[in-house]
Amino acid sequence: MNNWFHSWRAAVRIARRDAWRFKGRSFLVLAMIALPILGVSATDLTLRSAELSPQESAARLLGAADARLQDPGYGGAAVLQSPDGQTIVPAGDWENKPLPEGDADLKGVVPTGATVLKDSSGSGKLRTAHGLLHTEIRELQAAHPAARGIMTLLDGRFPERADEVAASARFLEESGLKVGGSVAARGLAREYRIVGSYELPDDLKALEVNALPGAFLDPLRKGLEASGMASTSRSTTLLVKLDPNRAGSQDGGFTWNMVKEANTRGVGVVSRAVLVAPPADADVPLYQQSDWGRYGDDSGEKKAVLVAGATIVGLAMLEICLLAGPAFAVGARRSRRQLGLVGANGGARSHIRAIVLAGGLVIGVAAAVTGTVLGLALTFALQPVLEDTLGQRFGAFDVRPLELLGIGALAVLTGLLAAVVPAVTASRETVLASLTGRRGVRRSNRVLPVVGLVATLAGGAIALYGSVVTDQFVIVAGGSALAELGVVAMTPMLVGLFGRVGRWLPLSPRLALRDAVRNRGRTAPAVAAVLAAVAGTVAVATYAASQDAQQRADYEARLPHGAVSALVVEDGGRDVPAVREAVQKHLPVDLRADVSRIVVGKPGCSPYEEDDGCGRLEVVVPKANACPLWAAGPGDEDPSAKFSPQERRKLADDWRCTSSGAGSVPTEDSLVVGDEKLLTVLGVDDPGARKALTEGGVVSFRKPHVDAGAVAVRVITDPAKAAAAVEKGQVPPGQVRRLPAYLAPEGSASYGIAGVISPAAAQAAGLTTVPMGSYFSTDHVPGSEPRQKLDDELARIGSAVELHVEEGYASEAGIVLLALTLFAGLITIGAAGIATGLAQADTEADLKTLAAVGAPPRVRRTLSGFQCGVVAVMGVVLGSLAGVLPAIGLRLTERREAARWYEEARDGGWAGAADLPQIPIVIPWETLGALLIAVPLGAALLAALLTRSRGAVARRAAV
Incomplete structure (x- = not known):
């Protein structure tokens, strides 16, 4: 135990010193790992801060009141509700009976001695500096202590007189009005003085004005009716602040039993006490209904979100490992002599592996700390921007140390995984080869390509089965992912196949290609990283382009173009x-x-x-022109039920039953x-x-x-x-x-x-x-x-x-495809650049030999550019081929599903036009062209420009 601790301590010290010595490489790997950690930690902080606690939600909804009473619109009939009051349904069986008419008695359920505030909402067109603006009108005594927290005062004060209003900040911005000015409504001659501005913490984009109860909506309704215009509708709820000294009060709140009692009188309640401490599901009558599942069981959605999140995290870790692995290999190459000295002084292979792995540990810890700290700082600095984007204010700035530690541990794990392959490779080298710089003879793994080929064929077969035989997207996606992983496993072999085209290339690209094939250990991971990024981009781009073509074909203009x-x-x-x-x-x-x-x-x-x-x-x-499927007689609920599926299918093609087209006047x-x-x-x-x-x-x-x-x-x-x-x-x-x-x-x-x-x-x-x-x-x-x-x-x-x-169909696919192309381009250039850096470290002796035999200085720059371009081209070509498969599979699955729905609709007689919905498959050739030509060319030029033409003067190695 003691020896293990001391050996790892020494390995960490060596790795820390080595990382500090080669700052450029270390910063590259650190940034590569820290950037995703920054994004994940910032996302975690944003979501947690935006997720309100029950107390914060209650304050924004109720202010300082204990409950909000509302009429759900069932005529006073008994209701059942969820604890948060978001779902309210009539109690009992009302399927074949009309609900009572009238309103529920809200005041009848107010406890004795309670303070009551009326909160009414309507809408109207208010006159602004530009014209008219449709605005929400809210009548609430916002300055009352019981309403404190519902609105946040920004400037001035809340209205205190009937001719005063306060306006939301967004309304003032849109209308061009200011505090101290006046505003009027269409259909109302009187004006209101704006005495303050405010915001709704849950809706920063609300266009709203606030007035005292009865000061705005009633006069507006009368004015509109007098002018012969349609009057505005309104809704009213009651805010209730209980008397803490009332008899029998023990909890000081509107309890769940009180809520259920109000439900028996047709009143829905949002209670602070229930929001903070909701009852058990067994105590909620609504949840005991046999048909409750249709009102919102989102467990399936949560599982889907978790699966998607885990998939994204896994792919991100794989991508980082593929990109950072060659960078650690660069360090191992540059430290060969140092590692050889460790072996010459009695160090075992485990010690060499520990030194290289310690490099991943050091970089991972540094990336975790850097990414987490930057995520904290960035989220805090951008909080106003994030709040404006989300349209609501955060609650408390919620920092959860355990979650941040978990995210940091992910960075450390990623660093270690990225260093595993370079560590094993470095430990297998002999001491003599490490000290003399000789590479020896390496044999490629013959098992991995076979496994990759089997996985590719199996994945392709599964995806084909899912798209042709079944309608399950999961089967297609799973088969496509398996096939892509198989291609990744076959990458070393495919790199070797690419080397056969070198005989037809000029000197510099031939040298670059042969060097890539000879050193597949550093080329294959970079190519695999480019392959994964490009495959995902091509899959999404192909699917997006196909959907765009379908939407363009389905678009029905309301007028001729430009009319x-x-x-x-x-x-x-x-x-x-x-x-x-x-x-x-x-x-x-x-x-x-x-x-x-x-x-x-x-x-x-x-x-x-x-x-x-x-x-x-x-x-x-005329009766002869009427569609029999739609001609309902006395007591007919479904006229089409009188016909068999074959008759309904035949009538669906009848001109009397075809759709008249979209649009109306x-x-x-x-x-x-x-x-x-x-x-x-x-x-x-x-x-x-x-x-x-x-x-x-x-x-x-x-x-x-x-x-x-x-x-x-x-x-x-x-x-x-x-x-x-x-x-x-x-x-x-x-x-x-x-x-x-x-x-x-x-x-x-x-x-x-x-x-x-x-x-x-x-x-x-x-x-x-x-x-x-x-x-x-x-x-x-x-x-x-x-x-x-x-x-x-x-x-x-x-x-x-x-x-x-009529502007015609507005496609949004262009922006999506451009973003995908840029993303894949950045990944491609980054991966190719890392592979080029490793190649330069490996081929330094070859470059010095070329210089010694009279090669011009530009050969170094040219060779570097072609090395980068070769990796980019191989990754892009393989990724493009791998990415088209899942997109085509998903579109074929959608085509089968659309055909099935179409046939079912025809059996029901409601197919309308007798044309099968078109599900086109479109290959985004512009995106593929940019990936196949522009991205490798840009990567090669960038590598050539950033490479020095002249290298250091070579010295004879000591023998």
Whole structure:
């Protein structure tokens, strides 16, 4: 025991001295190990600090109150809830019975003597320095001691009068207003003075203003109703602060028994005492329900996250070991004479292994300390930035020593693992070879390539089976990982195969390739590291490019490319002229097509709401054109249940049951009133359609709507009676009017419009129309600046404008592929650089020989560049081949799964269009080209530039 301790102590001292002597190499390895430790420790600190304790969560939700009472909206019926109050469901069986109407009695469950604060929330459009901004409005006496902690005051004070408000910092930033200014709401003549700014610790991006209870929402509602505009909705909860001196009080809180008692009266409760000390699952009635699993069992998700985390950590350790291993080999090479002297003085092979392993231990400990300290400092310094990014304030800066020690131990373990292979290799050298610098004859391992070949074939077969026979992603991923590990094991053999192309290369690349093949112990790990990084990059890039192609194909434009729509459906189209003028002022409009909508009743009736005096219009689909799968009779819950799977599959291909396409317009049955200009903007180039509108007819884009050259519409003046009739299986009451119609050719893009009614046809049918907006074609797609100006002016107009500018499919894959390419490029250059440093240490004698026989100085620089490039090329080529397999396997699995879902949908009669979903497989040739050409070339040039042309003068070695 004593001898072991002293030998390791001496080994650590030698390793520490050696690391300090070769600072450049030591710093490289230290940075390589410390950077992941920095990232992991910073992530741990960030997540732990952002994870609030029960006390901190309760303070942000309840302030200093003991409970928050809320109406879950079940009419006062008894409810069951989770301890945190996030899940509330009705108690009992209400599946076939209507819930009671009305509100739960919140005040009825407030204990005697408790302090109660009303907390109400709504929304409205507030006038800002730029126009109108949709903002949350909260009425809470925030300055009350019971509410302290819900909002954090930043400047000024909270409101104390009815004409004062405080505003969130994000609202002030977006609105251009300041503390001391005033703000008003659309539909409300009075102004409110801004007396302070605050933030919500859990939502730093909240656009919110705070007022006293009853000071803002009620006047706003009355003002909107007086102006004929839709009023805002509101929700109210009660904050309850119990009297600590109340009779029978022992715990000073709203207990779980009190919560369950409130649940019997239909009230949901969030209690501080329950949040801090939740009851056992056996005491929660909700958890005892047989169907509780559907409300949120996330154990599977947690297991998946743990498995993914363990996989990422394992791959990161493998990557670091593959990259740092050659660097430790560099140290072992440079210390051969020193290690030889240890053996000459009686040191055993275990002592030599201990010295090299001690180097990994020293670097690992230094990397652990450095990475952890930097992670602490970086997280603390960037805390405001991290909080802004996450959108919430941290709780306490949570430092957990055991977790940081575990992360540090990971660095030490990684350093030791990276030094294992160099330690074993160094210990096998004879003393004579170490002292004289002779390498001797090395035989390559013949077992490892065979194992790698078997693993590659087995992994490929498993991945093929998973993608062709089953629908399990895990099988494909597992087989692909096994195949990749097999390729890594075969790397030394593959490096030897690469050496056979050297006979056709010039001198410098031939020397570099032969040197890489001759010294596979340092070349293979670097190539394997590049292979692993490039394989992962190519797999993700191939999958991302394939998904991008699928999303591009599935994208359905709402308008032709560059076209604009601006629609208004409130206030009877009062602001439509101003909206049209604003669009033409700020956007490069080429053609404008005005559209109107049909109203039944008052001109201000909206298609979204059935107010008193408002009816609706619906298209009458002839019985012969109706899809049998959708035609429900009296008491039919599922009309398709009357058909067999074969009949449903056949009907799914029927033109009556095919989908009408995506998109819609804000009118009844997507009908608009317009002229032939609208067809031009929509890109419908059909003479028959233009003629129909010119002659006062209708152009229909839905085949089932047309019957005998006409479209029938039903004018319903009493929606309630119509709904009752439909529920009984009867025809809804209303006048039916037939309009001459022309069916647009099949395949015409309507962009959600079911039919275009000419103004003459609407007038002839006695239909009332009001302006709704316009469609515009543009010279080019408007940029960001004119869009911002237009949004500002539309906000000043005040109406809710449905504005859409069709910019086409916006791909995000380009950024992902660029990031992946840069990541793989950095790994490739780093690994190739390490291999080049080792090669320079090994080939120093060869370079001196070349210089002695008259080779120019640039040979050193050229050879170094080609050595780096050779490693990069071999790793990139092998990684590209290995990375395509899992991506193709996953896409084939998705294709099988999509086909299965499609067939099931057709059996149910809901497949819509009779086309099988396309799951394309796209190879990202740009990414592969950058990896195969640009990255190795850049690595070679960088190595050549950083290498000195002239070496040290050689001396004759003493014999």
